[in-house]
Amino acid sequence: MDRQARLFAIAEYLRGRRTGVTAAQIAERFGVTLRTVYRDLDALRSADLPLRAEQGRGGGYALDRHYALPPINLSAREAAVLVALGAYAARMRLLPFAETLEAALDKVRGALSASAQRELLKVLDGLQFVGVPALPSPAAVRRAVEEAWFGGTALRVRYRRADESTSERTVKVAGVIMERHATLVHCVDVDTGEARHYRLDRIDVATPVTSAPASPGGGRR
Structure with a gap:
């Protein structure tokens, strides 16, 4: 072996x-x-x-017992619809977690037989989605935000404001909001407890923090 x-x-x-x-x-x-x-x-x-x-x-x-989900039974049509919808979400950047989405789609595609892939995905080519893609963001930032959100860990982010000035904060990700053309990351400042939304495309750097600082009212930059 x-x-x-x-x-x-x-x-x-x-x-x-x-x-x-x-x-x-x-x-x-x-x-x-x-x-x-x-x-x-x-x-x-x-x-x-x-x-x-x-x-x-x-x-x-x-x-970890939560590593894999139990098997589920999907019909070929259900699988093909999921693939089509997932491909659209990736193309429009609706969901920031692109690598995780692509990995999931690959698994669903792999579950389809060759004939089902040819026939059903050809039918679904007739689906047309009209929309404006969300603004792009660095892959490393998307990965860090995903890990922090699902793992419940803190992030040190460098954020670029509309006037191009930058600030750095340590935050925890509380949620993700997807608007028409922008993805907003709902964060809570670890130092101040202040909640705010950051546009994902304006987060230039996001670095995982193994242990969040315990400052009761730390200053900002």
Whole structure:
């Protein structure tokens, strides 16, 4: 078994278990050394697999239970409609989380048979959407906002105002509002508790903050 196949097999092995599994058990299961197992586990973490180590009896390495949803049954027509709508949302930049959306669409497309893809997606080519795309924003900023929102973590953002002056703040993302041509990020300032909306296309830099500052009324810049 080559390494790529083994990494996939280890991920599926962990997904199918209800309790943690030790590195020694993984090594025995796949016939490799402990050193190889630790390298493989590091590679899976680097690929954003939500792998955690649990302590105590029944502990070991395990996947976050919320990593994958249970299987659902979609008809070919339902899948094709989702693909068409998702492609439109990506094209119009309606949803800022473009990479996550594309990954989801790839999975739905992959679930369609070749004939269904040809027939149904051809029919859906007749759908026409008329609208103005939202203003573009840097991919790194979109990724950081997505991670902060879903992960509940803070962000250090550099924001460019309409007059081109900039300010930096540490914020938490409370929501996302999609208007006709602009995507607004609803944020709460960590220092002041003030709520405000930032236009996504005017956030030049967004950096995750591992621990938000605890200043009770910190100043602004």
